[in-house]
Amino acid sequence: MPDLRTVLNAARSRLSDGYEADYLLAHALQRSGAWIMAHLDDPLEAALQHAFETAVQRRLEGTPVAYITGHRGFWTLDLEVSPATLIPRPDTETLVEAALERIPVGTPQRLADLGTGSGAIALALAIERPEAEVWAVDCSAEALEVARRNARRHGLDRVVFRQGDWLSPLQGSFDLIASNPPYIESSDPHLQRGDLRFEPAAALASGRDGLDAIRQLVAGSGRLLRPGGWLLLEHGWRQGPAVRSLLLSHGWSDAETLRDLEGRDRVTLGRRRT
Numbered sequence: 001m002p003d004l005r006t007v008l009n010a011a012r013s014r015l016s017d018g019y020e021a022d023y024l025l026a027h028a029l030q031r032s033g034a035w036i037m038a039h040l041d042d043p044l045e046a047a048l049q050h051a052f053e054t055a056v057q058r059r060l061e062g063t064p065v066a067y068i069t070g071h072r073g074f075w076t077l078d079l080e081v082s083p084a085t086l087i088p089r090p091d092t093e094t095l096v097e098a099a100l101e102r103i104p105v106g107t108p109q110r111l112a113d114l115g116t117g118s119g120a121i122a123l124a125l126a127i128e129r130p131e132a133e134v135w136a137v138d139c140s141a142e143a144l145e146v147a148r149r150n151a152r153r154h155g156l157d158r159v160v161f162r163q164g165d166w167l168s169p170l171q172g173s174f175d176l177i178a179s180n181p182p183y184i185e186s187s188d189p190h191l192q193r194g195d196l197r198f199e200p201a202a203a204l205a206s207g208r209d210g211l212d213a214i215r216q217l218v219a220g221s222g223r224l225l226r227p228g229g230w231l232l233l234e235h236g237w238r239q240g241p242a243v244r245s246l247l248l249s250h251g252w253s254d255a256e257t258l259r260d261l262e263g264r265d266r267v268t269l270g271r272r273r274t
């Protein structure tokens with residue numbers, strides 16, 4: 001029987017990102033990375049080695065690591081993901097931070113996450129603001145199932161899940177609406193490369209200039225926000241000026257673009273006039 005070290009090193013050299021092999025081995029063995037580091041001299045039994053090799057093979061064929069393991073960390077949460085959901089990205093934590101800065105602690109606010117996917121934004125807001133009423137909307141029933149399981153796993157059963165198109169399922173008036181909508185140009189060649197090929201097209205691309213969904217949200221969100229309420233939108237790093245000018249032409253105030261961890265425009269927000 002080979003030991004873990006031998007099997008791991010062989011996989012590390014086959015995968016372009018070495019850390020991915022560690023991640024896939026941890027998943028195959030259902031152990032932590034720390035456990036593996038402490039047991040590198042242990043023999044690896046055939047069934048587990050087979051499970052690991054199958055995972056490595058899928059990765060070599062392009063499947064994103066998160067779809068192989070079925071998990072991705074976001075904010076403080078470990079989230080289940082599936083090919084029905086976008087894989088949460090660290091960029092989106094910029095949006096969560098900006099939202100939290102605008103949600104006072106200890107007041108019962110109503111918040112919505114549109115196009116919730118795995119539930120990343122909604123659940124991060126719900127865990128940070130226990131007194132808030134959080135609505136999570138997605139048009140995909142399959143994605144909502146994943147999001148509901150994530151809510152249950154983290155004890156966030158009070159999140160309200162609704163299936164439907166963007167703003168249509170919302171009822172009543174909200175203090176803040178957040179969304180990481182699709183925003184890639186439909187002809188962008190990146191959609192045909194890497195992990196993006198495996199993610200739901202409807203969560204990525206949005207018309208010729210990538211702004212179709214954002215235009216809908218900018219035009220429609222105002223009537224669902226209380227005066228002074230906030231709209232926060234994630235977008236591509238070159239879309240900041242376009243999103244700000246959309247907000248201004250629809251009468252929003254306080255239009256401002258924030259940068260992600262890599263220093264690129266990523267989130268634009270606007271406020272419903274009081």
Ligand code: GLN
Binds near residue numbers: 180182183205
């Ligand atoms: N940020 C993602 C990417 O460019 C796209 C996510 C989205 O469209 N909301 O890979």
